[in-house]
Amino acid sequence: MPKETMTAENFQKLDDLILQEKETKGALIQVLQKAQDIFGYLPIEVQQKISKGLRIPMSEIYGVVTFYSQFNLEPKGDYMISVCMGTACYVRNAQPILDEISKFTGIKSGETTPDGKFSLIACRCIGACGLAPIITINEDVYGRLTVEEIKGIMEKY
Amino acid sequence: MKTIAELEAIRKKAQDDVKLRSGSGDVRVVVGMATCGIAAGARPVMMAMIDEINKRNLQNVTVTQTGCIGACRLEPMLEVYEGEDKTTYVKLTPELARQIVAEHLVNGRVLKGQTIGVFEKEEA
Amino acid sequence: MELYRSHVLVCGGTGCVSSDAFKIIDLFEKELEKHGLEKEVKVVQTGCFGLCEAGPIVIVYPEGSFYSQVKLDDVTRITEEHLMKGRIVQDLIYKEPGKKEASDSINNMGFYKKQQRVALRNCGVINPEILEEYIAYDGYAALAKVLTEMSPEEVVETVKASGLRGRGGGGFPTGLKWEFTSKAEGDIKYVACNADEGDPGAFMDRSVLEGDPHALVESMAIAGYAVGAEYGFVYVRAEYPIAVKRLQIAIDQARENGLLGEDIFGSGFNFDMEIREGAGAFVCGEETALIKSIEGGRGMPKVRPPFPAQKGIFDKPTLLNNVETFANIPQIILKGADWFAGIGTEKSKGTKVFALGGKINNTGLLEIPMGTTLRETIFEVGGGIPNGKAFKAVQTGGPSGGCIPDAHLDTPIDFDNLISLGSMMGSGGMIVMDEDNCMVDVARFFLDFTEEESCGKCTPCREGTKRMHELLDKITEGKGTQQDVDKLESLAKTIKSASLCGLGQTAPNPVLSTIKYFRNEYEAHVNDKKCPAGVCQALLQFLVIPEKCKKCGICAAKCPVDCISGVKGKEVYLIDQEECIKCGACLEACPFDAIKKG
Numbered sequence: 113m114p115k116e117t118m119t120a121e122n123f124q125k126l127d128d129l130i131l132q133e134k135e136t137k138g139a140l141i142q143v144l145q146k147a148q149d150i151f152g153y154l155p156i157e158v159q160q161k162i163s164k165g166l167r168i169p170m171s172e173i174y175g176v177v178t179f180y181s182q183f184n185l186e187p188k189g190d191y192m193i194s195v196c197m198g199t200a201c202y203v204r205n206a207q208p209i210l211d212e213i214s215k216f217t218g219i220k221s222g223e224t225t226p227d228g229k230f231s232l233i234a235c236r237c238i239g240a241c242g243l244a245p246i247i248t249i250n251e252d253v254y255g256r257l258t259v260e261e262i263k264g265i266m267e268k269y
Numbered sequence: 270m271k272t273i274a275e276l277e278a279i280r281k282k283a284q285d286d287v288k289l290r291s292g293s294g295d296v297r298v299v300v301g302m303a304t305c306g307i308a309a310g311a312r313p314v315m316m317a318m319i320d321e322i323n324k325r326n327l328q329n330v331t332v333t334q335t336g337c338i339g340a341c342r343l344e345p346m347l348e349v350y351e352g353e354d355k356t357t358y359v360k361l362t363p364e365l366a367r368q369i370v371a372e373h374l375v376n377g378r379v380l381k382g383q384t385i386g387v388f389e390k391e392e393a
Numbered sequence: 394m395e396l397y398r399s400h401v402l403v404c405g406g407t408g409c410v411s412s413d414a415f416k417i418i419d420l421f422e423k424e425l426e427k428h429g430l431e432k433e434v435k436v437v438q439t440g441c442f443g444l445c446e447a448g449p450i451v452i453v454y455p456e457g458s459f460y461s462q463v464k465l466d467d468v469t470r471i472t473e474e475h476l477m478k479g480r481i482v483q484d485l486i487y488k489e490p491g492k493k494e495a496s497d498s499i500n501n502m503g504f505y506k507k508q509q510r511v512a513l514r515n516c517g518v519i520n521p522e523i524l525e526e527y528i529a530y531d532g533y534a535a536l537a538k539v540l541t542e543m544s545p546e547e548v549v550e551t552v553k554a555s556g557l558r559g560r561g562g563g564g565f566p567t568g569l570k571w572e573f574t575s576k577a578e579g580d581i582k583y584v585a586c587n588a589d590e591g592d593p594g595a596f597m598d599r600s601v602l603e604g605d606p607h608a609l610v611e612s613m614a615i616a617g618y619a620v621g622a623e624y625g626f627v628y629v630r631a632e633y634p635i636a637v638k639r640l641q642i643a644i645d646q647a648r649e650n651g652l653l654g655e656d657i658f659g660s661g662f663n664f665d666m667e668i669r670e671g672a673g674a675f676v677c678g679e680e681t682a683l684i685k686s687i688e689g690g691r692g693m694p695k696v697r698p699p700f701p702a703q704k705g706i707f708d709k710p711t712l713l714n715n716v717e718t719f720a721n722i723p724q725i726i727l728k729g730a731d732w733f734a735g736i737g738t739e740k741s742k743g744t745k746v747f748a749l750g751g752k753i754n755n756t757g758l759l760e761i762p763m764g765t766t767l768r769e770t771i772f773e774v775g776g777g778i779p780n781g782k783a784f785k786a787v788q789t790g791g792p793s794g795g796c797i798p799d800a801h802l803d804t805p806i807d808f809d810n811l812i813s814l815g816s817m818m819g820s821g822g823m824i825v826m827d828e829d830n831c832m833v834d835v836a837r838f839f840l841d842f843t844e845e846e847s848c849g850k851c852t853p854c855r856e857g858t859k860r861m862h863e864l865l866d867k868i869t870e871g872k873g874t875q876q877d878v879d880k881l882e883s884l885a886k887t888i889k890s891a892s893l894c895g896l897g898q899t900a901p902n903p904v905l906s907t908i909k910y911f912r913n914e915y916e917a918h919v920n921d922k923k924c925p926a927g928v929c930q931a932l933l934q935f936l937v938i939p940e941k942c943k944k945c946g947i948c949a950a951k952c953p954v955d956c957i958s959g960v961k962g963k964e965v966y967l968i969d970q971e972e973c974i975k976c977g978a979c980l981e982a983c984p985f986d987a988i989k990k991g
Contacts, residue, residue, distance in 0.1 A: 137688075137707060138669075138687060138688040138689035138690075138707070139689060140689035140690070141669070141670070141671075141672055141686065141689050142669070142670070142689075144672070145631070145670060145672065172690070175690075175691050176689070176690060176691055179674060179691040179692065179693075179848075180671075180672035180673050180674050180692075181672075181673035181674065182631055182671075182672040182673035183672060197593075198593030198594050199593045199594040199750070199751065199788065199791070199822065199824045199838070199839075200593070200594045200750030200751050200756070200824055202593075202838050203751045203752060203824060203826055203830050203835070204751065204752070235632075236591065236593055236632070236673075236675070236842075237592070237593035237594055237595070237596070238407070238632060239407050239408070239590075239595075239596035239599050239632075239633070240407055240408040240411045240445070241408070241445060241594055241596065241748065241750035241751075241756055242408045242444075242445025242446045242447075242448055242750075242756040242757060243408060243411055243412060243445070243448070244750065244751075244756070246411070253411040253412070255411060255412060270533075270650050270651040270652055270657075270658065271651060271656075271658065271659045272658065272659060273537045273541060273658060276528065276533055276534065276537055276658075279525055279528050280528045280529055280531070280532075280534070282525070283525040283526060283528055283529035284529045286397075286525075286526075286529065287400075287518075287519070287526055287529045287530070289397070289399070289400050289454045289455050290400055290402070290454045290455075290518060300479075301479075302477070302478055302479045303478050303479075303480075304478070307477075307478075312433075315398060316398065316433065319397075319398050331455040332398060332455070333455050333456055333479065334398070334399075334478075334479030335479045335480075336478055336479055336480045
């Protein structure tokens with residue numbers, strides 16, 4: 113299971129963060145980004161705390177969190193698999209790569225495995241088009257992929 | 270930075286450091302740096318050459334290295350290319366390298382005594 | 394001063410970093426130390442060289458030797474052969490597609506020959522994390538000139554006279570934007586930079602941020618002086634961590650050296666700036682949405698007027714330009730408006746950076762004068778199509794652009810020509826497609842993108858993109874009719890004219906252009922229930938070619954649903970089309986190429 117991040121220590125970090133950014137104009141997105149760095153995702157409790165701290169209505173905060181694809185309401189797996197589905201990768205057969213990873217992990221794009229090990233997303237262009245098709249697993253990058261290589265890569269994790 | 274003079278000073282200094290990347294200059298100095306050349310002391314020769322060129326702020330000269338020029342007994346040696354012309358200097362020392370910069374590259378006078386022709390004649 | 398006889402430039406752009414460029418730098422430094430060369434040879438991490446296909450790239454100066462796809466094992470050889478003995482390691486040198494000989498120097502390579510680098514001039518030349526290297530290439534000289542010799546009005550006039558148009562997509566004259574903002578009433582004004590490069594397949598802005606971040610800092614300060622702003626925001630995509638880091642380093646260095654802050658060059662002019670990171674929303678590349686996002690809210694566009702020049706960030710007059718646009722400014726100031734206006738076509742001046750990708754030999758970033766034809770770009774600079782395949786279309790302008798067929802390849806590239814072909818310049822993505830790409834599927838791919846990225850504010854875009862996507866799904870699944878194609882076309886035209894912002898107005902372009910130029914492919918899908926390129930799974934058929942079948946039975950053994958029948962050694966095998974799930978396992982398994990898809 114994913115690590116528990118709702119700790120007193122992390123909430124203290126959040127308080128410090130809010131205090132520090134309170135006076136900055138238009139700081140909401142930065143605060144949310146840093147809060148997500150602390151907790152790994154943005155559960156309602158965290159959003160409520162930010163709402164009170166920055167004096168911004170909860171409706172607006174929830175609106176921003178759900179608008180941007182970077183913010184997560186649910187915890188993510190230990191390994192984040194991002195399959196680039198930018199145009200250059202797509203025309204070089206990224207779809208079969210995504211399908212193969214789905215087959216291996218048993219999850220669709222946007223889902224997390226029940227054991228919290230893998231999350232899978234089809235991401236937008238990461239700008240390494242020379243290496244198309246390309247995937248990243250956390251910090252590791254695998255480029256110029258073929259469907260046959262997927263199994264070997266996945267077994268490393 | 271409060272003045273343009275300060276910016277200009279930094280620019281001048283930094284330019285020396287990066288001019289290597291602007292491609293070939295009009296004059297190319299090629300130093301023989303194969304095993305034989307290195308063993309004979311080509312490295313100090315090359316460094317003296319570069320140092321002197323930088324000191325005199327010569328803009329159109331690039332220094333590169335090459336493998337064996339073929340006359341190992343005459344190492345360390347280097348060749349100066351100016352357009353079609355080629356001058357080959359042999360049995361060099363760092364001091365001679367500095368002289369080549371001063372005489373040949375700056376004043377355009379070939380250092381006759383150090384060219385390969387002279388040595389080949391002596392040996393013949 | 395440190396004295397080096399040779400510089401080893403290693404590309405530190407995202408593409409090359411993805412394939413171990415940082416490890417290569419470390420290893421070079423270790424190897425040089427091992428051989429006692431660390432005082433003679435300098436390792437420099439630079440921005441993107443542009444030829445990402447060949448990455449990781451290492452260039453050794455003064456020779457200009459271009460090493461491509463360098464592996465960690467190759468570092469030792471390059472050090473021991475080239476750097477120690479001066480022998481260029483020929484087999485590691487980049488060979489251009491179609492040429493036998495390796496290029497001896499970067500200056501002679503076809504990929505670079507037709508290029509003219511203005512916005513990218515320092516990318517791959519300087520170390521972006523060292524201020525002095527930027528200054529060595531005339532960095533901050535334009536800012537100095539502007540602050541000491543020119544009035545703000547003169548700066549605006551110069552930019553106007555250059556004919557520079559916005560490089561982010563719209564192509565609006567930059568000088569006019571500067572003029573509107575400078576004339577707007579307001580005590581506080583802002584300069585903002587759009588670095589929310591969201592088009593898939595376009596990465597020129599990232600390349601400037603990674604390879605030459607000081608150019609943006611300098612340029613924004615110049616803009617601040619011209620329009621009367623003292624503060625700037627750079628809105629960068631969160632997906633670009635290296636770019637954010639390098640830009641922050643540049644801002645800090647500029648501040649430490651008095652190039653940002655108060656009383657710059659003793660002129661009394663103050664300017665400072667900060668980075669705001671985006672959070673992943675394509676629509677934030679639209680200017681009013683971007684402003685909303687900088688303010689910390691949902692990035693939804695609003696009706697213009699008022700334009701940002703009147704009411705922008707925090708309702709103050711705001712000058713908003715994109716990264717590549719800004720990157721041209723210092724050169725225009727230093728070399729003059731006439732120099733810039735002398736490059737390009739009548740209505741599109743200067744150069745444009747394109748990100749070439751897809752089915753092309755030289756994937757990468759290139760900067761060419763406006764007016765270069767598509768054909769020159771793809772076949773000369775880009776090196777043509779790999780594996781001997783036939784060219785089918787080039788898609789320009791990302792999800793907002795269209796697909797251009799072979800018949801129009803001789804069109805000179807400029808803003809207006811591309812629009813008249815039903816595409817657009819956009820940010821400069823250029824994706825090449827070959828005979829194996831299905832144009833209906835490509836249109837569907839872009840609609841998938843725009844549907845998801847539509848912010849939902851206006852109905853034509855929110856509902857329209859969804860309906861277009863559904864129709865395209867239907868067609869690619871083989872359930873479409875001729876009427877669906879007609880419906881798609883009329884819907885596309887409505888969305889184009891009725892949407893609020895650029896996203897919706899251009900979202901139908903991929904559909905309209907593919908219907909216009911590749912109507913036969915749509916018709917094959919709806920009438921013959923066939924996908925000519927063999928991409929759309931539902932329309933595929935796998936067939937055994939009887940003359941080629943050796944009756945070995947390997948295909949039947951591989952079939953996961955047991956739908957291939959035959960008798961080993963005696964009878965030609967047959968695929969049951971009703972049962973076939975179109976997985977393609979048989980095609981891959983057949984050792985005699987006796988199975989075809991069609």
